[in-house]
Amino acid sequence: RKEVEQDPGPFNVPEGATVAFNCTYSNSASQSFFWYRQDCRKEPKLLMSVYSSGNEDGRFTAQLNRASQYISLLIRDSKLSDSATYLCVVNHGGSQGNLIFGKGTKLSVKP
């Protein structure tokens, strides 16, 4: 099983739609979780950290399910500017600073 797995997509949705991505991780000792977005040929940008109790930032909601070892990202009221690849990031269980990046889920929001 890969350390961090994501559905590569693409997810093609209309503006205003709600879309959700899941990500599974293999190491139960992992403690830190993040979502990043990466635009084509650009560097990744931190979107949000993921906390145990779940957290929200505007139109974005992140949740963590430790028992099933997955995290999710929900985007409400999609905008054209949300089109990007969303990267799930989990720390390697034995090393806080060794972050494992998923290969990403591609989102395309259409007018």
Add this chain to the structure above:
Amino acid sequence: GAGVSQSPSNKVTEKGKDVELRCDPISGHTALYWYRQSLGQGLEFLIYFQGNSAPDKSGLPSDRFSAERTGGSVSTLTIQRTQQEDSAVYLCASSLAIPSGQFFGPGTRLTVL
């Protein structure tokens, strides 16, 4: 404020040559990371530095790769005797502490001919 900067932005070299890539982290960030990303692939962790602790080098793919961080700030990633499979974008990131979200530089695109 200034973000993470990297130089050069592009580097073309011949197989067998050595290259040095530089990263200037955000001022005050104690942690610095190096990754590489091949075309269409995910990020591959290489190494990270945290304060004065010994770096975690577990991601370096071979002994041709090494990195230093001088004075707790600027870092240099060195690749000796470059091979074509080393061609990738090398990304540097920094964070205030570990664990916390990382801020990435624009990357250095390395092409080995």
